[in-house]
Amino acid sequence: MSQRPYPILFVTGTDTEVGKTVVTCSLLEAFKAQQCRADGFKPVASGAEYQEGEWSNEDGRALLAHSYRKLPYNWVNPNLFQPAIAPHIAAAQIGKPIRTDILDQQLSQISEGAEMVLIEGAGGWQVPLNDTQRFSDWVSGHRWPVVLVVGIRLGCINHALLSIESITHYGCQVVGWVANHVVPRTEVLDENVAYLKANIDAPLLGVMDHQQGPVDPYQMSTSLDVTKLL
Template sequence: MTAWFVTGTDTEVGKTLIAAALVHRLRERHPRVVGMKPIAAGSMQLPDGSIGNEDVAALRAASSVDVPPNLMNPYLLNAPVSPHIAAKKEGVLIDIRQIVDAFHALQERADAVIVEGAGGFRVPITDTIDGADLAQALGLPVILVVGLRLGCLNHAMLSAESIQARGLRLAGWVANRIAPDMPEQAANLEWLARRLDAPCLGDVPWLPTPDARVAAQHLRLPAPH
Protein backbone atom coordinates (compact mmCIF):
# COMPACT_ATOMS: atom_id res chain seq x y z
CA MET A 1 0.00 0.00 0.00
CA THR A 2 1.35 3.39 -1.03
CA ALA A 3 -0.18 6.64 0.23
CA TRP A 4 0.73 10.28 0.85
CA PHE A 5 -0.97 13.29 2.39
CA VAL A 6 -0.82 16.43 0.23
CA THR A 7 -0.93 19.81 1.95
CA GLY A 8 -0.11 23.35 0.90
CA THR A 9 1.59 26.48 2.11
CA ASP A 10 -1.79 28.22 1.93
CA THR A 11 -5.12 28.00 0.18
CA GLU A 12 -5.26 28.46 -3.61
CA VAL A 13 -1.72 27.18 -4.21
CA GLY A 14 -2.71 24.34 -6.55
CA LYS A 15 -3.01 21.44 -4.13
CA THR A 16 -5.71 19.75 -6.16
CA LEU A 17 -3.76 20.15 -9.40
CA ILE A 18 -0.67 18.55 -7.82
CA ALA A 19 -2.67 15.86 -6.01
CA ALA A 20 -4.39 14.85 -9.26
CA ALA A 21 -1.05 14.96 -11.09
CA LEU A 22 0.44 12.63 -8.48
CA VAL A 23 -2.47 10.25 -9.07
CA HIS A 24 -1.61 10.23 -12.79
CA ARG A 25 2.05 9.51 -12.04
CA LEU A 26 1.12 6.69 -9.67
CA ARG A 27 -1.06 5.14 -12.37
CA GLU A 28 2.14 4.54 -14.36
CA ARG A 29 3.18 2.09 -11.62
CA HIS A 30 -0.08 0.80 -10.17
CA PRO A 31 -3.32 -0.35 -11.80
CA ARG A 32 -5.56 0.88 -8.99
CA VAL A 33 -4.96 4.46 -7.83
CA VAL A 34 -7.46 6.79 -6.17
CA GLY A 35 -7.50 10.33 -4.84
CA MET A 36 -9.24 11.27 -1.59
CA LYS A 37 -10.50 14.66 -0.39
CA PRO A 38 -11.67 14.03 3.19
CA ILE A 39 -13.18 17.49 3.65
CA ALA A 40 -14.32 19.71 0.79
CA ALA A 41 -15.79 23.15 1.44
CA GLY A 42 -17.72 24.63 -1.45
CA SER A 43 -20.42 22.77 -3.39
CA MET A 44 -21.53 23.59 -6.92
CA GLN A 45 -23.40 22.15 -9.86
CA LEU A 46 -21.04 19.99 -11.89
CA PRO A 47 -21.15 19.65 -15.70
CA ASP A 48 -23.20 16.43 -15.39
CA GLY A 49 -25.85 18.32 -13.43
CA SER A 50 -25.05 16.78 -10.06
CA ILE A 51 -24.11 18.73 -6.95
CA GLY A 52 -20.53 18.18 -5.87
CA ASN A 53 -17.16 19.80 -5.36
CA GLU A 54 -14.76 20.83 -8.11
CA ASP A 55 -11.68 19.47 -6.30
CA VAL A 56 -13.33 16.11 -5.62
CA ALA A 57 -14.41 15.90 -9.26
CA ALA A 58 -10.82 16.53 -10.40
CA LEU A 59 -9.49 13.76 -8.16
CA ARG A 60 -12.21 11.38 -9.33
CA ALA A 61 -11.37 12.14 -12.98
CA ALA A 62 -7.70 11.36 -12.33
CA SER A 63 -8.36 8.13 -10.42
CA SER A 64 -8.40 4.70 -12.00
CA VAL A 65 -10.74 3.19 -9.40
CA ASP A 66 -14.41 4.04 -9.04
CA VAL A 67 -15.20 4.26 -5.33
CA PRO A 68 -18.30 5.34 -3.38
CA PRO A 69 -18.53 9.14 -2.95
CA ASN A 70 -18.63 8.86 0.84
CA LEU A 71 -15.20 7.21 0.80
CA MET A 72 -13.53 9.63 -1.58
CA ASN A 73 -15.14 12.62 0.15
CA PRO A 74 -16.63 11.85 3.58
CA TYR A 75 -17.55 15.49 4.23
CA LEU A 76 -18.93 17.85 1.57
CA LEU A 77 -19.75 21.29 2.96
CA ASN A 78 -21.70 23.86 0.99
CA ALA A 79 -19.99 27.14 1.88
CA PRO A 80 -16.53 27.88 0.37
CA VAL A 81 -15.10 28.98 3.71
CA SER A 82 -12.92 27.45 6.43
CA PRO A 83 -14.27 23.96 7.21
CA HIS A 84 -14.90 24.70 10.88
CA ILE A 85 -17.13 27.65 9.99
CA ALA A 86 -18.99 25.84 7.20
CA ALA A 87 -19.54 22.75 9.33
CA LYS A 88 -20.89 24.77 12.26
CA LYS A 89 -23.29 26.72 10.05
CA GLU A 90 -24.55 23.48 8.47
CA GLY A 91 -24.80 21.55 11.73
CA VAL A 92 -22.19 19.01 10.63
CA LEU A 93 -19.94 17.33 13.19
CA ILE A 94 -16.66 16.35 11.54
CA ASP A 95 -15.28 13.16 13.06
CA ILE A 96 -11.68 12.28 12.21
CA ARG A 97 -12.40 8.62 12.98
CA GLN A 98 -14.90 8.52 10.13
CA ILE A 99 -12.25 9.91 7.78
CA VAL A 100 -9.68 7.37 8.95
CA ASP A 101 -12.22 4.56 8.43
CA ALA A 102 -12.93 5.83 4.90
CA PHE A 103 -9.20 5.92 4.16
CA HIS A 104 -8.79 2.33 5.36
CA ALA A 105 -11.68 1.32 3.11
CA LEU A 106 -9.89 2.94 0.17
CA GLN A 107 -6.75 1.03 1.09
CA GLU A 108 -8.68 -2.18 0.51
CA ARG A 109 -9.79 -1.03 -2.94
CA ALA A 110 -6.62 0.55 -4.31
CA ASP A 111 -2.87 0.01 -4.60
CA ALA A 112 -2.11 3.70 -3.98
CA VAL A 113 -4.00 6.61 -2.43
CA ILE A 114 -3.35 10.35 -2.54
CA VAL A 115 -5.10 12.23 0.27
CA GLU A 116 -5.55 15.96 -0.26
CA GLY A 117 -6.01 18.10 2.82
CA ALA A 118 -8.13 21.25 2.99
CA GLY A 119 -6.35 24.60 2.81
CA GLY A 120 -3.02 24.84 4.59
CA PHE A 121 -1.61 22.34 7.06
CA ARG A 122 -3.13 24.01 10.15
CA VAL A 123 -6.53 24.92 8.69
CA PRO A 124 -9.22 24.55 11.38
CA ILE A 125 -11.55 21.57 10.91
CA THR A 126 -13.56 22.08 14.10
CA ASP A 127 -13.13 24.43 17.03
CA THR A 128 -10.66 21.98 18.57
CA ILE A 129 -8.92 20.11 15.73
CA ASP A 130 -7.16 21.14 12.53
CA GLY A 131 -5.60 19.72 9.40
CA ALA A 132 -2.46 18.73 11.28
CA ASP A 133 -4.54 16.51 13.56
CA LEU A 134 -6.03 14.82 10.52
CA ALA A 135 -2.62 14.22 8.94
CA GLN A 136 -1.38 12.84 12.24
CA ALA A 137 -4.39 10.51 12.58
CA LEU A 138 -3.73 9.12 9.09
CA GLY A 139 -0.02 8.81 9.86
CA LEU A 140 1.04 9.38 6.27
CA PRO A 141 4.20 11.02 4.92
CA VAL A 142 3.44 14.53 3.69
CA ILE A 143 3.99 16.24 0.35
CA LEU A 144 4.03 20.04 0.61
CA VAL A 145 2.81 22.14 -2.32
CA VAL A 146 4.61 25.49 -2.31
CA GLY A 147 2.72 28.10 -4.29
CA LEU A 148 5.41 30.40 -5.66
CA ARG A 149 4.26 33.90 -4.74
CA LEU A 150 5.41 36.61 -2.37
CA GLY A 151 5.49 35.20 1.16
CA CYS A 152 6.02 31.60 0.09
CA LEU A 153 9.43 31.25 1.75
CA ASN A 154 8.03 32.04 5.18
CA HIS A 155 4.95 29.89 4.62
CA ALA A 156 7.02 26.96 3.38
CA MET A 157 9.37 26.98 6.36
CA LEU A 158 6.55 27.34 8.90
CA SER A 159 4.62 24.50 7.23
CA ALA A 160 7.68 22.22 7.18
CA GLU A 161 8.38 22.93 10.86
CA SER A 162 4.75 22.20 11.76
CA ILE A 163 4.77 18.93 9.83
CA GLN A 164 7.93 17.77 11.57
CA ALA A 165 6.66 18.94 14.98
CA ARG A 166 3.77 16.50 14.58
CA GLY A 167 6.19 13.64 14.12
CA LEU A 168 5.38 13.30 10.43
CA ARG A 169 7.85 12.87 7.62
CA LEU A 170 8.06 15.52 4.92
CA ALA A 171 8.45 13.22 1.93
CA GLY A 172 9.03 16.06 -0.51
CA TRP A 173 7.81 19.38 -1.81
CA VAL A 174 6.54 20.67 -5.12
CA ALA A 175 7.05 24.17 -6.47
CA ASN A 176 3.93 25.37 -8.25
CA ARG A 177 4.38 28.61 -10.21
CA ILE A 178 0.99 30.17 -9.54
CA ALA A 179 2.12 33.80 -9.94
CA PRO A 180 3.83 34.18 -13.33
CA ASP A 181 4.83 37.79 -12.63
CA MET A 182 6.54 37.02 -9.32
CA PRO A 183 10.11 38.35 -9.42
CA GLU A 184 13.20 36.24 -8.65
CA GLN A 185 11.46 32.88 -8.88
CA ALA A 186 14.71 31.01 -9.54
CA ALA A 187 16.34 32.58 -6.47
CA ASN A 188 13.36 31.61 -4.33
CA LEU A 189 13.52 28.02 -5.57
CA GLU A 190 17.25 27.85 -4.92
CA TRP A 191 16.74 29.06 -1.34
CA LEU A 192 13.96 26.54 -0.70
CA ALA A 193 16.08 23.71 -2.06
CA ARG A 194 18.82 24.59 0.42
CA ARG A 195 16.58 25.07 3.43
CA LEU A 196 13.82 22.47 3.20
CA ASP A 197 14.95 19.11 4.56
CA ALA A 198 13.21 17.13 1.83
CA PRO A 199 13.65 16.59 -1.90
CA CYS A 200 12.00 18.79 -4.49
CA LEU A 201 9.61 16.52 -6.40
CA GLY A 202 8.91 18.93 -9.19
CA ASP A 203 8.75 22.46 -10.56
CA VAL A 204 5.37 22.94 -12.22
CA PRO A 205 5.25 25.90 -14.61
CA TRP A 206 2.46 28.44 -14.80
CA LEU A 207 -0.47 26.77 -16.55
CA PRO A 208 -3.12 29.26 -17.78
CA THR A 209 -5.51 26.30 -17.91
CA PRO A 210 -4.61 23.86 -15.10
CA ASP A 211 -4.23 20.34 -16.45
CA ALA A 212 -3.24 17.49 -14.13
CA ARG A 213 -1.84 15.41 -16.99
CA VAL A 214 0.44 18.25 -18.04
CA ALA A 215 1.50 18.95 -14.45
CA ALA A 216 2.29 15.25 -13.99
CA GLN A 217 5.00 15.53 -16.63
CA HIS A 218 6.88 17.88 -14.29
CA LEU A 219 6.68 15.63 -11.19
CA ARG A 220 8.50 12.65 -9.82
CA LEU A 221 7.19 10.38 -7.11
CA PRO A 222 8.65 10.38 -3.59
CA ALA A 223 10.83 7.51 -2.44
CA PRO A 224 8.80 4.46 -1.30
CA HIS A 225 7.93 4.29 2.38
Protein backbone atom coordinates (compact mmCIF):
# COMPACT_ATOMS: atom_id res chain seq x y z
CA MET A 1 0.00 0.00 0.00
CA SER A 2 1.45 3.37 -1.03
CA GLN A 3 2.23 6.01 1.55
CA ARG A 4 0.17 9.16 1.11
CA PRO A 5 1.58 12.55 2.14
CA TYR A 6 -1.54 13.15 4.25
CA PRO A 7 -2.73 9.84 5.73
CA ILE A 8 -5.10 11.86 7.93
CA LEU A 9 -6.99 15.02 6.99
CA PHE A 10 -9.20 16.92 9.40
CA VAL A 11 -12.19 18.61 7.77
CA THR A 12 -13.61 21.58 9.66
CA GLY A 13 -15.91 24.44 8.76
CA THR A 14 -16.31 28.14 9.30
CA ASP A 15 -19.53 27.42 11.18
CA THR A 16 -22.19 24.77 11.57
CA GLU A 17 -24.39 24.03 8.53
CA VAL A 18 -21.76 25.03 5.97
CA GLY A 19 -21.69 21.66 4.23
CA LYS A 20 -18.85 19.79 5.94
CA THR A 21 -20.49 16.42 5.39
CA VAL A 22 -21.30 17.09 1.74
CA VAL A 23 -17.76 18.27 1.12
CA THR A 24 -16.22 15.36 3.03
CA CYS A 25 -18.30 12.86 1.05
CA SER A 26 -17.38 14.60 -2.19
CA LEU A 27 -13.71 14.50 -1.22
CA LEU A 28 -14.02 10.78 -0.52
CA GLU A 29 -15.44 10.25 -4.01
CA ALA A 30 -12.73 12.44 -5.56
CA PHE A 31 -10.03 10.41 -3.81
CA LYS A 32 -11.63 7.18 -5.04
CA ALA A 33 -11.38 8.52 -8.57
CA GLN A 34 -7.64 8.92 -7.97
CA GLN A 35 -7.38 5.29 -6.75
CA CYS A 36 -6.87 6.39 -3.16
CA ARG A 37 -8.40 4.21 -0.43
CA ALA A 38 -9.98 6.95 1.69
CA ASP A 39 -12.49 6.36 4.47
CA GLY A 40 -14.59 8.83 6.43
CA PHE A 41 -14.57 9.17 10.22
CA LYS A 42 -17.12 11.16 12.21
CA PRO A 43 -15.78 10.69 15.75
CA VAL A 44 -18.59 12.59 17.45
CA ALA A 45 -22.15 13.21 16.31
CA SER A 46 -25.36 14.26 18.01
CA GLY A 47 -28.86 13.76 16.69
CA ALA A 48 -29.63 10.05 16.28
CA GLU A 49 -32.32 8.13 14.44
CA TYR A 50 -33.26 4.47 14.84
CA GLN A 51 -32.96 2.80 11.45
CA GLU A 52 -32.53 -0.81 10.39
CA GLY A 53 -32.07 -2.05 13.93
CA GLU A 54 -29.50 0.47 15.14
CA TRP A 55 -29.07 4.09 16.14
CA SER A 56 -27.29 6.20 13.56
CA ASN A 57 -26.74 9.76 12.44
CA GLU A 58 -27.40 11.22 8.98
CA ASP A 59 -23.83 12.51 8.63
CA GLY A 60 -22.36 9.21 9.78
CA ARG A 61 -24.48 7.27 7.30
CA ALA A 62 -23.35 9.55 4.49
CA LEU A 63 -19.66 9.09 5.32
CA LEU A 64 -20.18 5.33 5.53
CA ALA A 65 -21.86 5.28 2.12
CA HIS A 66 -19.02 7.16 0.42
CA SER A 67 -16.05 5.56 2.16
CA TYR A 68 -13.83 3.25 0.14
CA ARG A 69 -14.48 0.31 2.44
CA LYS A 70 -17.80 -1.02 3.70
CA LEU A 71 -17.23 -0.66 7.41
CA PRO A 72 -19.38 -1.20 10.50
CA TYR A 73 -21.31 1.96 11.33
CA ASN A 74 -19.75 2.29 14.76
CA TRP A 75 -16.28 2.36 13.21
CA VAL A 76 -17.22 5.43 11.19
CA ASN A 77 -19.20 7.13 13.96
CA PRO A 78 -18.21 5.59 17.30
CA ASN A 79 -19.61 8.31 19.59
CA LEU A 80 -23.27 9.03 18.90
CA PHE A 81 -25.62 10.99 21.14
CA GLN A 82 -29.39 10.97 20.67
CA PRO A 83 -30.34 14.60 21.33
CA ALA A 84 -29.46 17.05 18.55
CA ILE A 85 -27.50 19.40 20.80
CA ALA A 86 -23.83 20.28 21.25
CA PRO A 87 -21.95 16.96 21.66
CA HIS A 88 -20.15 17.94 24.87
CA ILE A 89 -23.49 18.81 26.49
CA ALA A 90 -25.13 15.60 25.29
CA ALA A 91 -22.18 13.57 26.60
CA ALA A 92 -22.30 15.32 29.98
CA GLN A 93 -26.02 14.66 30.30
CA ILE A 94 -25.45 10.90 30.20
CA GLY A 95 -22.30 11.04 32.34
CA LYS A 96 -19.92 9.93 29.58
CA PRO A 97 -17.65 12.85 28.74
CA ILE A 98 -15.80 12.64 25.43
CA ARG A 99 -12.16 11.63 25.99
CA THR A 100 -9.46 12.31 23.43
CA ASP A 101 -7.54 9.16 24.33
CA ILE A 102 -10.62 7.13 23.40
CA LEU A 103 -10.95 9.10 20.15
CA ASP A 104 -7.33 8.19 19.40
CA GLN A 105 -8.08 4.50 19.89
CA GLN A 106 -11.16 4.67 17.68
CA LEU A 107 -9.22 6.48 14.96
CA SER A 108 -6.47 3.87 15.14
CA GLN A 109 -9.06 1.16 14.49
CA ILE A 110 -10.41 2.73 11.30
CA SER A 111 -6.95 3.83 10.10
CA GLU A 112 -5.76 0.22 9.94
CA GLY A 113 -6.02 -0.75 6.28
CA ALA A 114 -6.85 2.73 4.96
CA GLU A 115 -4.53 4.88 2.87
CA MET A 116 -6.25 8.00 4.10
CA VAL A 117 -8.85 8.89 6.73
CA LEU A 118 -10.91 12.06 6.49
CA ILE A 119 -12.02 13.13 9.96
CA GLU A 120 -15.09 15.33 9.93
CA GLY A 121 -15.40 17.61 12.92
CA ALA A 122 -18.62 18.91 14.45
CA GLY A 123 -19.50 22.55 13.90
CA GLY A 124 -16.45 24.78 13.64
CA TRP A 125 -12.81 24.62 14.70
CA GLN A 126 -13.34 25.62 18.34
CA VAL A 127 -16.29 23.36 19.19
CA PRO A 128 -15.86 21.80 22.69
CA LEU A 129 -15.30 18.10 23.23
CA ASN A 130 -15.58 18.32 27.02
CA ASP A 131 -15.23 20.90 29.78
CA THR A 132 -11.51 21.43 29.18
CA GLN A 133 -10.78 20.42 25.57
CA ARG A 134 -11.96 21.41 22.13
CA PHE A 135 -11.61 19.82 18.71
CA SER A 136 -8.79 22.31 18.13
CA ASP A 137 -6.84 20.81 21.07
CA TRP A 138 -7.24 17.25 19.81
CA VAL A 139 -6.26 18.07 16.23
CA SER A 140 -3.35 20.32 17.16
CA GLY A 141 -2.02 17.68 19.55
CA HIS A 142 -1.41 15.51 16.48
CA ARG A 143 -0.56 18.37 14.09
CA TRP A 144 -3.00 16.99 11.53
CA PRO A 145 -3.39 18.95 8.29
CA VAL A 146 -6.72 20.72 7.94
CA VAL A 147 -9.16 21.22 5.07
CA LEU A 148 -11.46 24.19 5.70
CA VAL A 149 -15.00 24.30 4.33
CA VAL A 150 -16.04 27.92 3.86
CA GLY A 151 -19.78 28.49 3.70
CA ILE A 152 -20.09 31.24 1.09
CA ARG A 153 -22.64 33.73 2.35
CA LEU A 154 -22.70 37.15 3.99
CA GLY A 155 -19.88 37.30 6.56
CA CYS A 156 -17.85 34.46 5.08
CA ILE A 157 -14.64 36.45 4.66
CA ASN A 158 -14.45 37.27 8.35
CA HIS A 159 -15.38 33.72 9.40
CA ALA A 160 -12.84 32.16 7.03
CA LEU A 161 -9.91 34.40 7.95
CA LEU A 162 -10.59 34.10 11.69
CA SER A 163 -10.81 30.30 11.39
CA ILE A 164 -7.51 30.12 9.52
CA GLU A 165 -5.86 32.45 12.01
CA SER A 166 -6.96 30.18 14.88
CA ILE A 167 -5.92 26.98 13.07
CA THR A 168 -2.48 28.47 12.43
CA HIS A 169 -2.23 29.70 16.02
CA TYR A 170 -2.76 26.11 17.18
CA GLY A 171 0.18 24.97 15.07
CA CYS A 172 -1.79 23.26 12.30
CA GLN A 173 -1.64 23.88 8.57
CA VAL A 174 -4.58 24.52 6.28
CA VAL A 175 -3.61 22.42 3.24
CA GLY A 176 -6.69 23.25 1.21
CA TRP A 177 -10.10 24.87 1.36
CA VAL A 178 -13.44 24.48 -0.38
CA ALA A 179 -15.85 27.28 -1.22
CA ASN A 180 -19.36 25.95 -0.70
CA HIS A 181 -22.20 28.21 -1.82
CA VAL A 182 -24.76 27.58 0.90
CA VAL A 183 -27.02 30.25 -0.60
CA PRO A 184 -27.63 31.02 -4.29
CA ARG A 185 -24.60 32.50 -6.05
CA THR A 186 -24.43 36.20 -6.79
CA GLU A 187 -21.76 38.40 -8.33
CA VAL A 188 -20.91 39.78 -4.90
CA LEU A 189 -20.47 36.30 -3.43
CA ASP A 190 -18.22 35.36 -6.35
CA GLU A 191 -16.14 38.43 -5.52
CA ASN A 192 -15.91 37.16 -1.93
CA VAL A 193 -14.53 33.85 -3.20
CA ALA A 194 -12.00 35.73 -5.34
CA TYR A 195 -10.89 37.77 -2.31
CA LEU A 196 -10.47 34.64 -0.19
CA LYS A 197 -8.55 32.89 -2.95
CA ALA A 198 -6.12 35.82 -3.07
CA ASN A 199 -5.75 35.99 0.71
CA ILE A 200 -5.69 32.36 1.84
CA ASP A 201 -2.26 30.77 1.67
CA ALA A 202 -3.59 27.34 0.71
CA PRO A 203 -4.97 25.93 -2.54
CA LEU A 204 -8.64 26.30 -3.38
CA LEU A 205 -9.69 22.69 -3.96
CA GLY A 206 -12.94 23.64 -5.62
CA VAL A 207 -16.09 25.73 -5.68
CA MET A 208 -19.37 23.93 -5.02
CA ASP A 209 -22.58 25.49 -6.30
CA HIS A 210 -25.73 25.94 -4.25
CA GLN A 211 -28.12 23.00 -4.59
CA GLN A 212 -31.87 23.33 -4.21
CA GLY A 213 -32.55 19.63 -3.66
CA PRO A 214 -30.58 16.62 -2.44
CA VAL A 215 -26.86 16.88 -3.10
CA ASP A 216 -25.07 14.12 -5.01
CA PRO A 217 -21.47 13.79 -3.77
CA TYR A 218 -20.59 11.76 -6.87
CA GLN A 219 -21.49 14.73 -9.05
CA MET A 220 -20.04 17.33 -6.69
CA SER A 221 -16.72 15.50 -6.53
CA THR A 222 -16.01 16.54 -10.11
CA SER A 223 -15.78 20.13 -8.82
CA LEU A 224 -12.86 19.23 -6.57
CA ASP A 225 -9.17 18.89 -7.42
CA VAL A 226 -7.66 16.59 -4.82
CA THR A 227 -4.45 16.01 -6.78
CA LYS A 228 -3.07 18.91 -4.74
CA LEU A 229 -3.38 16.66 -1.66
CA LEU A 230 -1.85 13.56 -3.25
